[in-house]
Amino acid sequence: MSIREQFTVPKKYNTVAFAFMALGVLAIIGLYITSGSSSDVHKQARFWGSLLHNGVYFLLICNAAMFFICATTLAWGGWQMAFRRVPEAISAVVPVIGVISGAILLAICFGSNHELYHWTNAEAVKGDDALEWKKGFLNKGFFAGWTVFTIVAWSLLGYKMRKLSRSLDEKPLENRESAKKYIWNNTVWAAAYIVVFALTVMSSIPWLWLMSIDAHWYSTMYSWYTFSSSFVAGMSLICLFVVFLKNNGYLEYTNEEHLHDIGKFMFAFSIFWTYLWFSQFMLIWYANIPEETTYFKPRASGAYSGVFWLMFIINFLAPLLLLMRRGSKRKYSTITFMAVLIIFGHWLDFYQMVFPGISPNRVPLMVYDLGVALGFVGLIMFVAGRALSKSPLLAKNHPFVKESLIHHT
Amino acid sequence: MAVKKFVTGCFKDEEVLFPAVKKTRRAGYKIHDVFTPFPIHGLDKAMGLRDTSLHTAGFIYGISGTATAVGFITWALTIDWRLNFGGKPFFSLPAWIPITFELTVLFAAVGMVLTFCYLCQLAPFVRKDHFNPRSTDDTFVMALECTDKTNDGEAVSFLQGLGAEEVKVEYRETGWWIGRYDSEKKRFEKTGEAAAAQS
Numbered sequence: 121m122s123i124r125e126q127f128t129v130p131k132k133y134n135t136v137a138f139a140f141m142a143l144g145v146l147a148i149i150g151l152y153i154t155s156g157s158s159s160d161v162h163k164q165a166r167f168w169g170s171l172l173h174n175g176v177y178f179l180l181i182c183n184a185a186m187f188f189i190c191a192t193t194l195a196w197g198g199w200q201m202a203f204r205r206v207p208e209a210i211s212a213v214v215p216v217i218g219v220i221s222g223a224i225l226l227a228i229c230f231g232s233n234h235e236l237y238h239w240t241n242a243e244a245v246k247g248d249d250a251l252e253w254k255k256g257f258l259n260k261g262f263f264a265g266w267t268v269f270t271i272v273a274w275s276l277l278g279y280k281m282r283k284l285s286r287s288l289d290e291k292p293l294e295n296r297e298s299a300k301k302y303i304w305n306n307t308v309w310a311a312a313y314i315v316v317f318a319l320t321v322m323s324s325i326p327w328l329w330l331m332s333i334d335a336h337w338y339s340t341m342y343s344w345y346t347f348s349s350s351f352v353a354g355m356s357l358i359c360l361f362v363v364f365l366k367n368n369g370y371l372e373y374t375n376e377e378h379l380h381d382i383g384k385f386m387f388a389f390s391i392f393w394t395y396l397w398f399s400q401f402m403l404i405w406y407a408n409i410p411e412e413t414t415y416f417k418p419r420a421s422g423a424y425s426g427v428f429w430l431m432f433i434i435n436f437l438a439p440l441l442l443l444m445r446r447g448s449k450r451k452y453s454t455i456t457f458m459a460v461l462i463i464f465g466h467w468l469d470f471y472q473m474v475f476p477g478i479s480p481n482r483v484p485l486m487v488y489d490l491g492v493a494l495g496f497v498g499l500i501m502f503v504a505g506r507a508l509s510k511s512p513l514l515a516k517n518h519p520f521v522k523e524s525l526i527h528h529t
Numbered sequence: 530m531a532v533k534k535f536v537t538g539c540f541k542d543e544e545v546l547f548p549a550v551k552k553t554r555r556a557g558y559k560i561h562d563v564f565t566p567f568p569i570h571g572l573d574k575a576m577g578l579r580d581t582s583l584h585t586a587g588f589i590y591g592i593s594g595t596a597t598a599v600g601f602i603t604w605a606l607t608i609d610w611r612l613n614f615g616g617k618p619f620f621s622l623p624a625w626i627p628i629t630f631e632l633t634v635l636f637a638a639v640g641m642v643l644t645f646c647y648l649c650q651l652a653p654f655v656r657k658d659h660f661n662p663r664s665t666d667d668t669f670v671m672a673l674e675c676t677d678k679t680n681d682g683e684a685v686s687f688l689q690g691l692g693a694e695e696v697k698v699e700y701r702e703t704g705w706w707i708g709r710y711d712s713e714k715k716r717f718e719k720t721g722e723a724a725a726a727q728s
Binding site for chain 1: 570571580584588615616617623624626627
């Protein structure tokens with residue numbers, strides 16, 4: 121069977137990507153004019169909040185693609201090999217969005233606006249017991265250093281994993297021994313990535329980037345909850361690209377069995393997300409300690425309750441009921457619909473992580489934020505499409521390819 | 530419980546078995562069952578078996594678990610015996626979610642295990658005929674059911690042509706019975722002989 125190995129980016133695809141990016145830039149300009157340029161710090165925070173929300177969200181879901189690759193590599197999984205180039209291409213977006221989001225984060229950290237990160241304001245920290253006590257962790261130097269380290273480490277280790285994968289395309293493995301060595305090499309680098317991932321996304325990075333918006337409040341569930349959010353949305357993103365490529369006649373060896381397993385990830389991690397979300401909520405609700413309930417006051421019962429419960433329906437009830445059936449995970453239409461819905465739902469989740477800290481009593485108009493989000497979507501489409509077109513779509517010399525071709529769920 | 534007439538053949542290898550199953554179906558023979566020492570991926574599809582409805586049963590059990598938990602706790606804590614826990618409302622759903630979740634899992638799990646046993650006719654002391662004991666060790670056994678239109682001789686040579694060994698025409702019990710294998714076997718052999726005499 122001859123296959124179309126090389127992906128060529130359709131013209132319309134790039135046109136759409138550029139249109140989205142243009143919309144994104146327009147939205148950022150519009151947001152800057154309406155609130156960013158204002159002398160009122162609250163209004164300025166609206167501008168920075170939108171950039172932070174979208175920048176962090178899209179960086180994390182692209183990074184989840186590399187996590188998926190490394191986790192399956194460590195588990196010696198073979199089933200994903202038929203479409204492995206897709207998450208690889210998505211993870212190639214990490215350095216690009218990393219630069220943008222890193223710049224946004226550093227600008228917020230070192231800027232004159234302290235609405236988002238109260239702890240950056242030296243005067244506010246003085247005399248505030250809680251913030252004084254957290255000073256060892258929440259300070260500008262550590263924030264900047266750790267942020268830069270994180271983004272650079274993700275980018276470099278991701279680059280290394282992609283390079284390892286591409287290295288087989290021209291130079292097939294000679295024998296069993298070299299194949300063993302290759303797998304071992306992959307395992308070591310994947311493990312290194314997972315260690316960095318555990319120290320960043322699964323623990324410290326959500327504390328620094330998102331939880332420190334509500335600097336007085338804390339939750340030990342927060343990082344896992346953010347990770348599960350980004351992972352389920354990242355799987356949905358992979359799913360969208362796979363369906364897109366299938367519809368354009370590529371990825372001949374990826375069939376509904378693989379799609380079924382991606383769908384299982386989307387389903388299972390939606391439930392996992394709910395589990396963590398609820399664990400965080402219930403303990404705080406039950407203990408009813410004022411310093412903890414301040415977080416949920418504007419969200420669950422205040423101005424944001426609409427967003428809060430809508431996102432609960434989208435992120436839990438919809439996947440639970442619509443993705444449960446075997447057939448719906450194997451059909452392009454339902455799985456695509458669910459993937460888009462999940463990505464939007466977790467975007468809303470991040471929205472309600474960021475904005476109540478800035479304007480607890482009023483939900484900002486979401487049109488601009490959606491515009492900025494479209495800009496990032498366009499960027500992901502463009503960069504991932506370019507990365508896809510650069511190497512063959514099937515890593516045909518990888519030792520585990522056969523396992524993926526005969527995959528059967 | 531019914532004793533029926535079968536043509537059985539043994540295969541040594543699943544790579545011979547797969548094409549044989551497909552060809553047998555295409556030839557129009559009625560496959561009663563294929564007995565294998567281990568589960569084989571894709572054999573159910575090759576045999577044309579429909580998807581199990583165990584999932585649907587599991588969903589229904591789960592839902593009834595949810596309903597039982599929410600219903601009972603609501604009744605107990607808001608109607609029958611109101612208790613004030615730390616000033617929380619009587620109807621405090623978040624606190625009940627863990628129990629609801631547990632009961633959902635419990636009902637679904639236990640219900641599905643029992644349904645599985647029922648569908649497979651598995652229970653203590655319940656016996657079924659294995660056709661060939663070696664199918665639990667190293668042999669793949671295919672059993673064709675002989676209908677009114679089946680020509681036994683043709684079926685035998687057909688199976689032999691597909692690579693089957695020890696092809697036999699035999700009478701077998703399709704239902705289950707309670708008791709031991711050896712003592713029951715004599716009784717069952719008699720019924721087989723009787724059935725053979727009738728036809």
